[in-house]
Amino acid sequence: MLSSSETPRAATAETIGSFKALLLDMDGTLVNSDAVVERVWRGWAVDHGLDPDATLKVVHGRQGYATMAVLLPDRPMAQNHAENRLLLAQETADLDGVVPIPGAPAFMDAIADLPHALVTSADEGLARARMNAAGLRIPEVRVTAESVGASKPDPEGFLKGAAELGFDPADCVVFEDSEAGITAARAAGMRVVGVGPRAAAFAPDAHVQDLTRLRVTADATGTAVFASA
Template sequence: MQVGLSGRVFDAVIFDMDGTLVDSTPAVVRAWTTWALEHGVTAEQLTGNHGVPAASIIARLVPVDGRERALARITELEIADLDGVVPLPGTLDALRTLPADRVAIATSCTRPLAEARIRASAVPRPSVVVTVDDVEHGKPAPDPFLAAARGLGVDPGRCLVVEDAPAGLEAARAAGCATLAVTTTTPREELHADLVVADLAAVRWEVGESGISLTPVG
């Protein structure tokens, strides 16, 4: 195990959703491909935006007077396409093992999209789900993880964030959280975290009187 998490104990775990808990990549690609064709945006212009809120992506690509319509359209496309949205390896075991009051989701999705993907994937829904609609600034700003920690009633410095995207990891570090990265959507060399593993099936969660810890498996 990498030194960064070895022997550490946490009060809570905050999970990103897309690419971390659920595999929504095919649906995301389909929706954004359709949107890009409709808006004259190239595939190159969309590169490197994983984990970034849709509104932030659109703000870089669409003139001010068209942003509201563009955001409404991508939201419509994504909510309509839930085919193949399923739990990633290790997700169900993690959410069944960890105490429900010590788990949160912090996602760059809007509230309607997050709830739709949680239902479609049938993953257990934590009581604390923070979406881009709940914060002033989305990832890579720390706001989503700070809000999740507040919702759980814990110190961000005692939280472990699980992410698959550089923007999310940047946000977690800015919030003062420890980081676990999964290589489900991003090459390992681009993920700067305390520990990097293939997916959630590569770790075993342990819950004790002092808190939550994890060890690698396999």
């Protein structure tokens, strides 16, 4: 089993670890929404005289207002929140190219009877739109943008997800793709499985290229056990 102090590594045929609850990021982890994110945020960057490529390095994992605060640090936060509402509406309406991450449908089926929650920087409307577009079941327990006062990389969302499921942070594993999300999970005292090419650079406890590389079982105590496929 991995602890948070162990050296990060790519998942091989070895066991990743045993956990009691799962906390799942959405974009980049369960759903590939990169096409929409790039369209919307490249347009936003151009409108504000910013480098689109540099902007996209900040966007992933954060709520929109938090991205704006990083890129336009002198702008009033109220303006960021107002503009974020407009971008959320654009992203919710634009589902072209939204698809499941490889292995996501089978992964969601495999964990259906295990304690799990969606913890996403999307709001409820965007989360439902993208999960539906990708053909994925929406977890009953969800921590969305409306549920928290601070965006990832703040750990609030993951801590709230663990609390709603009734487990200590140390008993939870997070599935994430972004630097902001992995940082938030670590700050929450949780172990992290990085999913996809972005995640490898940010020191998750284990890393897989996609969800086809994982299998999920349960031991006699009901604890979820994850190993690379």
